[in-house]
Amino acid sequence: MxxxxxxxxxxxxxxxxxxxxxxxxxxxxxxxxxxxxxxxxxxxxTWGHHACCTAKIGKQEDPMAVLDSNFRVYGVRNLRVVDASVFPKIPGMFITVPILVTSQKASAAIDAQALDACRDSPYCMSSDDDSGLSRQNIGAIVGGILAFIGLALSLLYALSDKFRNKKKDAEVSARAQAQFEADRARQRAATKDRITLLGKEKEGAIDSDTLAINVTPAEARARVMFAELDRDNDGYIERHTLRAALSAASGIPLDEVVSDDVNKLLEDEPLAVDGKVSLQEFLRIRDRHVSITVPDSRANGSSMLFTPTDVYFENITLDYVDPKTQESNRVLHNLTGYIAPGTMTALLGSSGAGKSTMLDVLSMRKNTGNVEGRVLINGHERNSSFYKMSSYVPQEDLFLPTVTVREVVMYYATLRMPAYATPAARWRRCEMLLLESGLLEYVDSKVGGPLPGGITVRGLSGGQKRRLSMVCGLIANPAILFLDEVTSGLDALSALMVMEMIRRLATQGLTIIATIHQPRTSIWRMFDKVMLLANGRLMYMGDASRATEWFNSLGYPTDPQANPADFLLDLTSISFHKDPALFGNKTMRKLEHVEDAADAFAKSEHMALLRRQQKFVSYSRGVDQTLELMTRFGKDKDAKMQSSLWRRVIESSRKMAGNAEHQSMAPWGTQFGVLLKRAITNYVRNPGNVIARFVLVAFTGFMTGAAFFGLSEHWDALNSRLGALYFLCVIYVLLPFTSLSLFIYDRQFYSRESAARLYTPSAYYLANSLVELTFNAANVAISASVAYWMIDLGLSDNILGAERNANGFWVFLRIMTLLHIVGNQMVQLCGLMMPNQDMAFALGAGFVILCQIFSGFLVIPSNFNEVTEWLQYTSFLKYAYAGVVLNEFEGYDANSDPSFSIIEEAHFSNPTTVADNQYVLLGFFFVFHIMAFLCLKYLHKERR
Ligand SMILES: Nc1ncnc2c1ncn2[C@@H]1O[C@H](COP(=O)(O)OP(=O)(O)OP(=O)(O)O)[C@@H](O)[C@H]1O
Ligand SMILES: [Mg+2]
Structure with a gap:
C-alpha cells in the first residue's frame, strides 16, 4: 500500500x-x-483477503508451507489461519463446501487443544482419557464378549439339543418298547381267552380285566340292534343284516372273516326261511361264532380295535353361488349312499367330478357353498363331536421339517389323547401306530423338507410322510378316516405301502373313505367298496368287484384286460372328445348319458341294498340301551351267566365308549405346554431363524457401536448422538422383517391344525407370543448393550451422576426392548392381516416408512404439516425415539448450552417424560397383540 x-x-x-x-x-x-x-x-x-492457497498447509520442509496440519502458523505462537488460503491447491469452482469442512476440522483441532488444557480441571467432562481402558472400550469389549457368548450359546444349544434328544429318545424308547412288549403279551393272552369265551368253553376263567381290554362297544351295540330288530320284525331278520351284525359284533369286516364261516353257517341252516333267521337262531349262531378266524394283527395284540362306525348320506346336493353374478353352479347332485363299518371305500371319478367336495361334505369340513341333505353316523345326525370321532388326512403332508418322527407323534398324542392317559399309555399308542405304519425304525429321524429360509432338511420320503400323516390322524383313535388323494405324488411302491397300511386299519374295524386317482390294479383290489362320481352324480356305489358288472348291465361293454378303475374313469369322463377307435362306440359322451346312468343306478338293486343297510343301522341306539337288554336277557334260561357276562360287556363298553369322548381337545394348559415346547424346538432347531435373528441382531448392534464409536460429549457431536439413537431405533423396527417368512410359514400349521380342532387359537397365540417375546428381549439385551457401551451413550448419567434417580442404561434397554417387541408384533400383525407374504411385507414396509417420517428425527414435530400431523400418533418409533432422547439428555443445561434448545424444540412436547413414552409403547404393544389375536381367530379359517 x-x-x-x-x-x-x-x-x-x-x-x-x-x-x-x-x-x-x-x-x-x-x-x-x-x-x-x-x-x-x-x-x-487496513485489512485484506488471504487469497486462495496463499497460506497453504504443508510439511515444515516445504518452503511454500505456512501452516502445519493443525492450522498453526509455523514459527508463530497462538496464531492459526482458517480460510481459503490454507489449501495447497484451489479446490474447484465452488469453494464454500471445502471451506466449511476445513472449518469443522479446525474447530475440532482447537477443541482438542482446549480439552488438553482443561484436563486437570475438576469441571472437565471429557472422557478422552488415554490412561487405561476408556468406558467405551470396556463397553465394546464387554459387548463383543456378550454377543459372542450369546452366539456361541445359541449355536451350542442348537447342536447339543440334537444329542440330548437322541439320548432322551433312546431312553424313553427302551422303556416304551418294554412296556409295549408286556402289553402285547397281555393282549395276546387276553385275545385268546376272548375267542374261547365266545365259544363258551372256559368262560369261568375270564376275569373282567381281560374282557375290558377286548370287548368293543360294537359288540354291545350289535346285540342291542338285534334286540331292536327282533321287536320290529317279528323275530326275523334278513340274512345280510345278520352278517353285518356279526361283523359289527366281532369288529371284523364282513368280507374278510365272516364270509367264509358265517355264509356256510347260514347256508347249512335249516331254520332260515326266505333268507331270514329268527333271533333264537341268531343267538345260537352267535354262540358258534367260535369258528371265526382271527386276523393275525388282532391275535398278536397289535390291533387297535376301532369303534365300528358307518356313514349314511341322503340327497346331498351342493351349490356354489357366484358372488358377482349370483349364478348357482350345482357341483353335487342328490347323492345317496351308505358306507359300512370297517370298510374301505374308494371315492373315484375324473378330475372335477366332485370327489374332494364330497369328501369335505362327508367329513363336515366344508364351509363354503350351500349344502343340503343329511349325513347320519351310526344312525345319528352329526354334531360337533363328529370332529372328535373322525380324522381327515389332507392331500399335502404338513410337518415342521426340523422335528423328529417321535416328536410329531407325541405332539399329536398329547393334544389328541385324553387328559387322563398316562405318558406310558401315550408312548404305547405311538409305538403301536408306528409299528403298524412301518415307521418305528425311523422314529428318531427328522421329518425333513424345505425350511422357510430355503435350507432343506433331509428326512422321510414322500410315502413315509404320508404314513406319518395317517399315524397322526389315527392317534385319536377315530372311527372314520377320510383321506384325500391318498396316493397322489407317490411312486408305485410307496403308494402300495401306504395302501397296505390303510387296508390293515380297515381290517381292524376302521371305516375309511379315500379319494384316489388312477389306482393300479393291486391297489384297486384292496378297496371293499367304490363310490364312482361323474359330474357330481353318483354313478355307482357298492362292491368294487361288481362295478364293471353293473355298467355291463347298462350296455357298456368292458375290456376284460383293462384295469377296472381305468375302465370306470374312461367310461364316465365326458369332458373331452372320445375317439371311437380308443373308447369304442358304446361309451358315455354326453351329460345325458351320465344322467341316465345315474338315474338307473338310483333305481337299481344296488341302491335298494344301500338303503336296507342303512335301515339296519338306524336301529342302533348306542350303549345305554344295552342296560335294557340286560334286563331282558335276565329272563333268559341262562340268565345268571348272561347277566354277569353282559354286566362286564357293559362296563367295558362304557369304558370304550368313553374312549370316543377322549378325542376331545386336551385341556388348555396341556395345549399351551405342548405348543410352547414345539415353538421353542422350532425356533432353536431352525438355523435360518437362529442366524437371521440372533446373529444379525448382535452384529447390527456391534456395527452401530463401531460406526458411532466413542462419541464426543460436546455439542459438535450432538447430531451424531441423535443420529445414533435414531438409527438404533430404526434397526429394532426393521429387524423383525427378517422373520416375516417364518410367521407366514407357521400360519399354515395353525390353519390346518386349528381346523382339525387340535387346539384353541388362544393357546397357540399365547405360546408363540411368549417364545417370540423372550427371544426378542434376549436379542435386544445383547445388541443394545453392545451399542450402548461402544457409542458411550448415557450422557445424562454423566451430567447428573448420583443426582439422577434412574439408570440411563436400564431405561434405554427397556425402551429398546419395548420398541423391538412392538415392531415385531407389528410385522406379525401384517402377516396375519394380509393373504400372502408379499402383501404383508408391503403393508409392513409402508407402515415403517410412516413411522420414520413421523419419528421426530427427520422432520421436527413443530414443522409437521397441519393436515398430516395427526399421523405422528401412529408412529410408535416416535415414542421410542423421544424416550431415548429424553433419557440421554436429561439434565443437559439449556442455558449454558444453546444446542439443547434444538433438542427441546424437536423432542417432544407430548408426552414429555421418559416414563410416559414407555407407557405409550406399552399401549401399542397391547393394541397390536389384540388385533393380531383377532385376525388369527377370525381371518385364518381354512376355506374349503
Ligand atoms: N369354491 C368353489 N367355487 C365354485 N366351484 C368350485 C369350488 N370348489 C370346487 N368347485 C367346482 O366343483 C367341482 C368339483 O371339484 P372337486 O375339487 O371336488 O373335484 P375333484 O373331483 O376333487 O377333482 P380333482 O380330481 O381334480 O381333485 C369342480 O368343477 C370345481 O370347479
Ligand atoms: Mg380333488
Whole structure:
C-alpha cells in the first residue's frame, strides 16, 4: 500500500501524467506523508483477503508451507489461519463446501487443544482419557464378549439339543418298547381267552380285566340292534343284516372273516326261511361264532380295535353361488349312499367330478357353498363331536421339517389323547401306530423338507410322510378316516405301502373313505367298496368287484384286460372328445348319458341294498340301551351267566365308549405346554431363524457401536448422538422383517391344525407370543448393550451422576426392548392381516416408512404439516425415539448450552417424560397383540 501511495503521488507525475487527472486524495489522505506515517496508517486501518492457497498447509520442509496440519502458523505462537488460503491447491469452482469442512476440522483441532488444557480441571467432562481402558472400550469389549457368548450359546444349544434328544429318545424308547412288549403279551393272552369265551368253553376263567381290554362297544351295540330288530320284525331278520351284525359284533369286516364261516353257517341252516333267521337262531349262531378266524394283527395284540362306525348320506346336493353374478353352479347332485363299518371305500371319478367336495361334505369340513341333505353316523345326525370321532388326512403332508418322527407323534398324542392317559399309555399308542405304519425304525429321524429360509432338511420320503400323516390322524383313535388323494405324488411302491397300511386299519374295524386317482390294479383290489362320481352324480356305489358288472348291465361293454378303475374313469369322463377307435362306440359322451346312468343306478338293486343297510343301522341306539337288554336277557334260561357276562360287556363298553369322548381337545394348559415346547424346538432347531435373528441382531448392534464409536460429549457431536439413537431405533423396527417368512410359514400349521380342532387359537397365540417375546428381549439385551457401551451413550448419567434417580442404561434397554417387541408384533400383525407374504411385507414396509417420517428425527414435530400431523400418533418409533432422547439428555443445561434448545424444540412436547413414552409403547404393544389375536381367530379359517 505504501508503494501504491508512492506510485500515485510521485511516479505517475514523473511519468508525465497531467496533474489535472488527480482531483483529491481521499486515502490515505494528505495528512499521511512519510513512509512511517503511511505504514502506521496501514497498521491502523487496513485489512485484506488471504487469497486462495496463499497460506497453504504443508510439511515444515516445504518452503511454500505456512501452516502445519493443525492450522498453526509455523514459527508463530497462538496464531492459526482458517480460510481459503490454507489449501495447497484451489479446490474447484465452488469453494464454500471445502471451506466449511476445513472449518469443522479446525474447530475440532482447537477443541482438542482446549480439552488438553482443561484436563486437570475438576469441571472437565471429557472422557478422552488415554490412561487405561476408556468406558467405551470396556463397553465394546464387554459387548463383543456378550454377543459372542450369546452366539456361541445359541449355536451350542442348537447342536447339543440334537444329542440330548437322541439320548432322551433312546431312553424313553427302551422303556416304551418294554412296556409295549408286556402289553402285547397281555393282549395276546387276553385275545385268546376272548375267542374261547365266545365259544363258551372256559368262560369261568375270564376275569373282567381281560374282557375290558377286548370287548368293543360294537359288540354291545350289535346285540342291542338285534334286540331292536327282533321287536320290529317279528323275530326275523334278513340274512345280510345278520352278517353285518356279526361283523359289527366281532369288529371284523364282513368280507374278510365272516364270509367264509358265517355264509356256510347260514347256508347249512335249516331254520332260515326266505333268507331270514329268527333271533333264537341268531343267538345260537352267535354262540358258534367260535369258528371265526382271527386276523393275525388282532391275535398278536397289535390291533387297535376301532369303534365300528358307518356313514349314511341322503340327497346331498351342493351349490356354489357366484358372488358377482349370483349364478348357482350345482357341483353335487342328490347323492345317496351308505358306507359300512370297517370298510374301505374308494371315492373315484375324473378330475372335477366332485370327489374332494364330497369328501369335505362327508367329513363336515366344508364351509363354503350351500349344502343340503343329511349325513347320519351310526344312525345319528352329526354334531360337533363328529370332529372328535373322525380324522381327515389332507392331500399335502404338513410337518415342521426340523422335528423328529417321535416328536410329531407325541405332539399329536398329547393334544389328541385324553387328559387322563398316562405318558406310558401315550408312548404305547405311538409305538403301536408306528409299528403298524412301518415307521418305528425311523422314529428318531427328522421329518425333513424345505425350511422357510430355503435350507432343506433331509428326512422321510414322500410315502413315509404320508404314513406319518395317517399315524397322526389315527392317534385319536377315530372311527372314520377320510383321506384325500391318498396316493397322489407317490411312486408305485410307496403308494402300495401306504395302501397296505390303510387296508390293515380297515381290517381292524376302521371305516375309511379315500379319494384316489388312477389306482393300479393291486391297489384297486384292496378297496371293499367304490363310490364312482361323474359330474357330481353318483354313478355307482357298492362292491368294487361288481362295478364293471353293473355298467355291463347298462350296455357298456368292458375290456376284460383293462384295469377296472381305468375302465370306470374312461367310461364316465365326458369332458373331452372320445375317439371311437380308443373308447369304442358304446361309451358315455354326453351329460345325458351320465344322467341316465345315474338315474338307473338310483333305481337299481344296488341302491335298494344301500338303503336296507342303512335301515339296519338306524336301529342302533348306542350303549345305554344295552342296560335294557340286560334286563331282558335276565329272563333268559341262562340268565345268571348272561347277566354277569353282559354286566362286564357293559362296563367295558362304557369304558370304550368313553374312549370316543377322549378325542376331545386336551385341556388348555396341556395345549399351551405342548405348543410352547414345539415353538421353542422350532425356533432353536431352525438355523435360518437362529442366524437371521440372533446373529444379525448382535452384529447390527456391534456395527452401530463401531460406526458411532466413542462419541464426543460436546455439542459438535450432538447430531451424531441423535443420529445414533435414531438409527438404533430404526434397526429394532426393521429387524423383525427378517422373520416375516417364518410367521407366514407357521400360519399354515395353525390353519390346518386349528381346523382339525387340535387346539384353541388362544393357546397357540399365547405360546408363540411368549417364545417370540423372550427371544426378542434376549436379542435386544445383547445388541443394545453392545451399542450402548461402544457409542458411550448415557450422557445424562454423566451430567447428573448420583443426582439422577434412574439408570440411563436400564431405561434405554427397556425402551429398546419395548420398541423391538412392538415392531415385531407389528410385522406379525401384517402377516396375519394380509393373504400372502408379499402383501404383508408391503403393508409392513409402508407402515415403517410412516413411522420414520413421523419419528421426530427427520422432520421436527413443530414443522409437521397441519393436515398430516395427526399421523405422528401412529408412529410408535416416535415414542421410542423421544424416550431415548429424553433419557440421554436429561439434565443437559439449556442455558449454558444453546444446542439443547434444538433438542427441546424437536423432542417432544407430548408426552414429555421418559416414563410416559414407555407407557405409550406399552399401549401399542397391547393394541397390536389384540388385533393380531383377532385376525388369527377370525381371518385364518381354512376355506374349503
Ligand atoms: N369354491 C368353489 N367355487 C365354485 N366351484 C368350485 C369350488 N370348489 C370346487 N368347485 C367346482 O366343483 C367341482 C368339483 O371339484 P372337486 O375339487 O371336488 O373335484 P375333484 O373331483 O376333487 O377333482 P380333482 O380330481 O381334480 O381333485 C369342480 O368343477 C370345481 O370347479
Ligand atoms: Mg380333488
Amino acid at each position: 505504501r508503494e501504491m501511495a508512492d506510485v500515485v503521488r510521485n511516479e505517475s507525475l514523473k511519468a508525465g501524467l497531467p496533474s489535472s487527472l488527480f482531483a483529491e486524495e481521499l486515502y490515505p489522505g494528505p495528512s499521511v506523508q512519510t513512509d512511517a506515517e503511511v505504514e502506521q496508517h496501514i497498521r491502523d486501518t
